[in-house]
Amino acid sequence: MIEFDRISITLGGRPVLTGVSASVREGEVFCIIGKSGVGKSVMIKQLVGLLQPDSGSIRFEGDEVTAMDERRLAGLRRRCGMVFQQATLFDSMTCVDNVALPIRKHLGLPPHRARERALGYLARVGVEHLAYRDPSTLGPGLRKLVAIARTMTMEPRAILYDEPTTGLDPLAARKFDALVTGPLTEEGVTQVVVSHDVRSIFDIGGRVLMLHEGGVRFLGTVQELANSADPVVRGFITGDPGKEEQ
Ligand SMILES: Nc1ncnc2c1ncn2[C@@H]1O[C@H](COP(=O)(O)OP(=O)(O)O)[C@@H](O)[C@H]1O
Numbered sequence: 355m356i357e358f359d360r361i362s363i364t365l366g367g368r369p370v371l372t373g374v375s376a377s378v379r380e381g382e383v384f385c386i387i388g389k390s391g392v393g394k395s396v397m398i399k400q401l402v403g404l405l406q407p408d409s410g411s412i413r414f415e416g417d418e419v420t421a422m423d424e425r426r427l428a429g430l431r432r433r434c435g436m437v438f439q440q441a442t443l444f445d446s447m448t449c450v451d452n453v454a455l456p457i458r459k460h461l462g463l464p465p466h467r468a469r470e471r472a473l474g475y476l477a478r479v480g481v482e483h484l485a486y487r488d489p490s491t492l493g494p495g496l497r498k499l500v501a502i503a504r505t506m507t508m509e510p511r512a513i514l515y516d517e518p519t520t521g522l523d524p525l526a527a528r529k530f531d532a533l534v535t536g537p538l539t540e541e542g543v544t545q546v547v548v549s550h551d552v553r554s555i556f557d558i559g560g561r562v563l564m565l566h567e568g569g570v571r572f573l574g575t576v577q578e579l580a581n582s583a584d585p586v587v588r589g590f591i592t593g594d595p596g597k598e599e600q
């Protein structure tokens with residue numbers, strides 16, 4: 355469903371990714387891990403055309419992303435939603451109106467119909483009780499869930515999350531994990547999770563790609579990740595960077 359084929363990109367004079375290949379299967383949860391600054395965000399930004407690789411190919415459902423103009427990229431971003439680290443909601447309107455906004459914009463529905471639909475999306479992520487709250491009164495975990503509901507209004511085929519559990523308390527983080535592995539997986543949404551939250555990666559339990567020094571250091575299931583003898587992988591899991599990383 356998503357293919358990265360020998361992607362290389364240099365940013366700020368530094369090669370960030372050098373020939374990275376990976377493919378994400380339809381309906382799976384795929385985690386991208388690695389230490390800070392390794393290129394995880396760069397990887398998913400390229401997938402929605404926010405950054406352009408120097409060489410290599412990226413396909414989303416067979417369509418070459420690197421060749422898309424802005425109009426086609428806009429279409430791609432509806433098929434492939436992205437939830438950024440800062441869940442950007444408008445504090446000047448209620449949660450339900452935040453979620454109704456893209457429904458009104460893209461489907462042209464009148465406000466009350468858009469709101470009705472928005473309530474359905476809030477219910478799907480389990481936060482319909484927050485509909486008439488002001489986002490500024492919510493903690494980061496609940497804001498994140500509302501932002502996911504808003505992303506779902508586009509009925510995306512895939513959702514990308516950048517560091518979704520960073521800044522969340524453990525309870526909120528587990529809620530996020532449960533949403534990914536529960537309703538969203540059941541609906542068949544392909545999900546790519548960029549994370550350095552080891553607990554969350556094991557909770558989610560999909561396939562994992564580890565980036566290290568511009569390349570793919572590990573690609574496999576979380577079980578294989580847990581059993582890996584690679585000191586770089588072990589360092590990441592145990593939170594001990596080891597000599598090599600210092
Ligand atoms: N738009 C940009 N311009 C220049 N350098 C960038 C840009 N985006 C990211 N970088 C650099 O690319 C490297 C990887 O960044 P990033 O993908 O954000 O790391 P992380 O794995 O923590 O998400 C970092 O060294 C970062 O400074």
Ligand SMILES: [Mg+2]
Pocket residue numbers: 394395396516517
């Ligand atoms: Mg990042």
